[in-house]
Amino acid sequence: MDLNVTSSQMLDTSNKRLKVEDLEIEILPLIYEIIRSVEKDNHHDNATKTRDSQDCSQKVLELQKRLDQARTEIQMLAGIDYSKEQQLSHLEALKTQLRLKQELLQKYRYMYPFDIQKQ
Amino acid sequence: MSSQISTKEKLLYIIDDMELISKEIIENAIAPKSSKLSGPEYAQLTDLLVAKDNELKDTLKLAAEQAQINKKLDVLKAEVERQDQDINHLQKQLKEAEQILSTAIYQANQKLQSIARANRRPVSSEELIKFAHRISASNAICAPLTWQQGDPRRPYPTDIEMRLGFLGRLSDPMNGHLLAQQNNMSDLHRPGHPGEIPASQQNQFAWHPSGEMHISVGQGTVPMDTRNHKQENDDVEAMSTDSSSSSSSDSQ
DSSP states (O other), rough: OOOOOOOOOOOOOOTTTBGGGGGGOOOHHHHHHHHHHHHHHSSSSSSHHHHHHHHHHHHHHHHHHHHHHHHHHHBBSSSOSSSSSHHHHHHHHHHHHHHHHHHHHEEEEHHHOOOTTOO | TTTTTOHHHHHHHHHHHHHHHHHHHHHHHSSSSOOOOHHHHHHHHHHHHHHHHHHHHHHHHHHHHHHHHHHHHHHHHHHHHHHHHHHHHHHHHHHHHHHHHHHHHHHHHHHHHHHHHHHHHHHOOOHHHHHHHHHHHTSSOOOOTOOTTTTOOOOOOOHHHHHTGGGGGHHHHHHHHHHHHHHHHHHTTTOOOOOOOGGGGSSSEEEOOOOOOOEOOOOOOOEETTSSSSTTTOOHHHHHHHHHHHOOOOOO
């Protein structure tokens, strides 16, 4: 149930954008803990019970916090505003655009409409 | 393509789903025995949770790949930006060149038109120089080069020159009338001369074949004083104020 997401990116990005490896998405262990503490049947004394219930509520809050944190971090990830196919087509379009612009520049920079030899 | 969901939205949906499922499970755990879910349903829920978790993991991998692609995209965008700037620069230069060329062509056209105009009505340079001499002979355009203060010459006809003219010599009838009579007799003996028209049939002023302008007075014509011919009868001193005789080129 280990959910550590690791990626091979070692480059640095700006502060606003996170890399995937910075995310902390370890939800399942938390849920497991909550269930375990709920099902812990402590009938021995009230103090343990109240402590246990306090623990439970605390863990639930922690789960909530973890989920919210995950949401905000996802918002800050870069490059996921489109689906993968959209992104790839965008990339292709940009490549074509670059190629066309370079050809245009090439054509007009080195064209010479006035041939001096023709008199 | 637009119906595809973005990876970000997918991730958020997965997280929401997991939250719901986990809430279900926890509620089920704390619920009293009577409202607990059955075993298989509980197992189903748990499996669903685990599946969602795996989906989350896969989607995060996808997000990592997309981040890589995004980097390439950024590099390309910078390249395209550079090309855009180059294109703009080139466009400005071409526009300037076009303007300069169009100005040059316009001016060249105008020159060609003036050349055509000049070729349509050619004027001999001799005639131009002759007219230039006549116009400037009266000194009205520019003072003579040797003019100093005290020089009696003026750009307008002075009183001396006026007295030497026709109006000034009206009171001198003997000399002028005799001359006119002599001229008339000699002219009448030349029949059918192309230039001679009977004075009564014409207006007062007429060009005489000798090149002088004549005005009819009574029965004859009297030559008028025009500046452009040599005046033999005048004083040399009087003539010295009139520079036209020295500069006129010919008398017809």
